[in-house]
Amino acid sequence: xxxxxxxxxxxxxxxxxxxxxxxxxxxxxxxxxxxxxxxxxxxxxxxxxxxxxxxxxxxxxxxxxxxxxxxxxxxxxxxxxxxxxxxxxxxxxxxxxxxxxxxxxxxxxxxxxxxxxxxxxxxxxxxxxxxxxxxxxxxxxxxxxxxxxxxxxxxxxxxxxxx
Amino acid sequence: xxxxxxxxxxxxxxxxxxxxxxxxxxxxxxxxxxxxxxxxxxxxxxxxxxxxxxxxxxxxxxxxxxxxxxxxxxxxxxxxxxxxxxxxxxxxxxxxxxxxxxx
Amino acid sequence: xxxxxxxxxxxxxxxxxxxxxxxxxxxxxxxxxxxxxxxxxxxxxxxxxxxxxxxxxxxxxxxxxxxxxxxxxxxxxxxxxxxxxxxxxxxxxxxxxxxxxxxxxxxxxxxxxxxxxxxxxxxx
Amino acid sequence: xxxxxxxxxxxxxxxxxxxxxxxxxxxxxxxxxxxxxxxxxxxxxxxxxxxxxxxxxxxxxxxxxxxxxxxxxxxxxxxxxxxxxxxxxxxxxxxxxxxxxxxxxxxxxxxxxxxxxxxxxxxxxxxxxxxxxxxxxxxxxxxxxxxxxxxxxxxxxxxxxxxxxxxxxxxxxxxxxxxxxxxxxxxxx
Numbered sequence: 048x049x050x051x052x053x054x055x056x057x058x059x060x061x062x063x064x065x066x067x068x069x070x071x072x073x074x075x076x077x078x079x080x081x082x083x084x085x086x087x088x089x090x091x092x093x094x095x096x097x098x099x100x101x102x103x104x105x106x107x108x109x110x111x112x113x114x115x116x117x118x119x120x121x122x123x124x125x126x127x128x129x130x131x132x133x134x135x136x137x138x139x140x141x142x143x144x145x146x147x148x149x150x151x152x153x154x155x156x157x158x159x160x161x162x163x164x165x166x167x168x169x170x171x172x173x174x175x176x177x178x179x180x181x182x183x184x185x186x187x188x189x190x191x192x193x194x195x196x197x198x199x200x201x202x203x204x205x206x207x208x209x210x
Numbered sequence: 211x212x213x214x215x216x217x218x219x220x221x222x223x224x225x226x227x228x229x230x231x232x233x234x235x236x237x238x239x240x241x242x243x244x245x246x247x248x249x250x251x252x253x254x255x256x257x258x259x260x261x262x263x264x265x266x267x268x269x270x271x272x273x274x275x276x277x278x279x280x281x282x283x284x285x286x287x288x289x290x291x292x293x294x295x296x297x298x299x300x301x302x303x304x305x306x307x308x309x310x311x312x313x
Numbered sequence: 314x315x316x317x318x319x320x321x322x323x324x325x326x327x328x329x330x331x332x333x334x335x336x337x338x339x340x341x342x343x344x345x346x347x348x349x350x351x352x353x354x355x356x357x358x359x360x361x362x363x364x365x366x367x368x369x370x371x372x373x374x375x376x377x378x379x380x381x382x383x384x385x386x387x388x389x390x391x392x393x394x395x396x397x398x399x400x401x402x403x404x405x406x407x408x409x410x411x412x413x414x415x416x417x418x419x420x421x422x423x424x425x426x427x428x429x430x431x432x433x434x435x436x437x
Numbered sequence: 438x439x440x441x442x443x444x445x446x447x448x449x450x451x452x453x454x455x456x457x458x459x460x461x462x463x464x465x466x467x468x469x470x471x472x473x474x475x476x477x478x479x480x481x482x483x484x485x486x487x488x489x490x491x492x493x494x495x496x497x498x499x500x501x502x503x504x505x506x507x508x509x510x511x512x513x514x515x516x517x518x519x520x521x522x523x524x525x526x527x528x529x530x531x532x533x534x535x536x537x538x539x540x541x542x543x544x545x546x547x548x549x550x551x552x553x554x555x556x557x558x559x560x561x562x563x564x565x566x567x568x569x570x571x572x573x574x575x576x577x578x579x580x581x582x583x584x585x586x587x588x589x590x591x592x593x594x595x596x597x598x599x600x601x602x603x604x605x606x607x608x609x610x611x612x613x614x615x616x617x618x619x620x621x622x623x624x625x626x
Binding site for chain 2 (some may be wrong): 444447448451452455458459462468471472473474475477478481482486488489493496497500501505506508509512513515516522551
């Protein structure tokens with residue numbers, strides 16, 4: 048039986064190269080959403096895909112170190128909070144929930160600038176929520192199914208992994 | 211030229227689709243799906259050039275970048291019948307202990 | 314002025330050659346995926362032509378686009394395809410081998426590889 | 438008889454035919470791995486079709502979800518169930534087939550009343566949709582009208598969607614069992 052590290056060497060190296068690129072592309076899609084296709088939802092999905100690929104190749108423990116499950120859930124909650132607070136700012140400034148003109152009137156800015164700020168905030172809220180939720184769902188599915196013994200799934204590794 | 215390129219790509223997609231639908235093995239289907247995805251990237255790129263919309267290339271970029279997540283998951287599942295087994299030990303990973311407990 | 318038009322004509326010719334070669338490779342690969350007898354030969358057809366044909370077509374489109382954002386994106390797509398497609402091919406071959414599928418050797422059509430995964434558990 | 442060859446119509450038709458064939462293949466296959474692959478291909482064709490219809494934001498969303506996440510999640514779900522669908526009895530299929538047939542006939546009957554693609558007089562192009570297109574450069578000042586509509590004009594709808602995504606994610610986390618592998622004495626994270 049070949050060692051797993053040797054067998055999947057090509058996959059490991061290529062995923063190591065690709066994961067940062069996927070994250071970078073997610074950031075591009077997020078920040079470019081006002082000018083081209085994309086926005087918070089798509090960027091969040093791409094970021095979650097980066098974590099999923101990483102977790103599939105290096106295993107859940109490495110992925111958990113990269114993005115802890117509690118942090119994923121907290122990120123999702125943070126996104127909804129950002130979105131709601133943006134709406135509350137509109138409620139204070141313009142008497143209407145999610146009216147981004149309220150941001151402009153509170154900060155003494157042009158209305159279009161206020162709209163732009165509001166849209167960026169909303170997109171970041173969507174981004175956090177989608178990325179966090181999808182990563183949390185992935186972790187929930189990735190846990191070993193209950194009722195099936197470990198030995199069925201475990202590839203036989205020579206037991207030198209105590210430390 | 212644009213028409214010939216697009217129609218040729220569509221035609222090769224249809225050819226590969228036959229292998230996708232027929233199988234016979236799961237590996238054949240995965241291979242056909244990958245090939246179809248590559249041809250789709252090319253089709254989007256061609257159409258985006260000829261319609262003069264470079265924004266469409268973002269979609270092809272998505273498929274080129276994250277499209278292999280599904281194949282990795284499939285291959286992993288076919289080998290280990292589970293998704294949680296690491297395919298490769300991470301360099302900083304001392305012991306194969308997984309605790310997703312209090313997530 | 315005439316220099317520019319000559320350049321544009323040369324660009325069209327180069328792009329046409331690249332696109333034509335790429336399309337030819339893609340069609341040959343698709344034909345191979347249908348016609349070849351077992352998984353490994355099909356993988357060979359698809360893997361090689363997908364990488365090469367895709368790169369040729371993307372380069373042809375990039376040449377047509379000239380120096381622009383679009384050609385940068387096309388080259389990025391080419392780089393990513395060059396990173397992922399051979400890896401996927403390798404993964405599939407390795408996985409099929411680990412899954413116990415023997416390559417078809419010799420001239421005869423083997424039976425082992427034509428067993429459908431659908432047929433094993435009762436009917437498609 | 439003034440029929441002319443329309444490339445975009447040919448593209449759409451080819452993609453739709455491939456999509457129908459993918460759907461039929463999904464129905465006929467019992468191996469659930471193959472179904473997962475076929476449904477990801479269905480999503481791929483769907484995304485390209487959206488792009489061909491110039492609905493680029495929708496196509497982008499479909500591409501992201503179909504390429505990155507849904508395939509892995511399908512397989513993760515297969516890890517919790519089995520990899521083979523049960524063969525259905527014919528008698529149980531009749532009801533579903535009749536319902537699908539009735540629904541399909543109803544859809545075909547509706548077709549004459551729907552606007553043709555790109556009709557400038559359709560409801561979407563004379564009502565509030567054109568107001569959004571006209572007002573976005575003035576009021577908001579960003580080029581992508583879809584983002585403006587989603588995040589500003591229709592921000593409350595998007596808020597609802599975000600809350601639904603959040604609730605769905607938390608529900609999955611809460612429902613699926615959190616099973617500890619091995620003895621967790623040494624494995625503190």
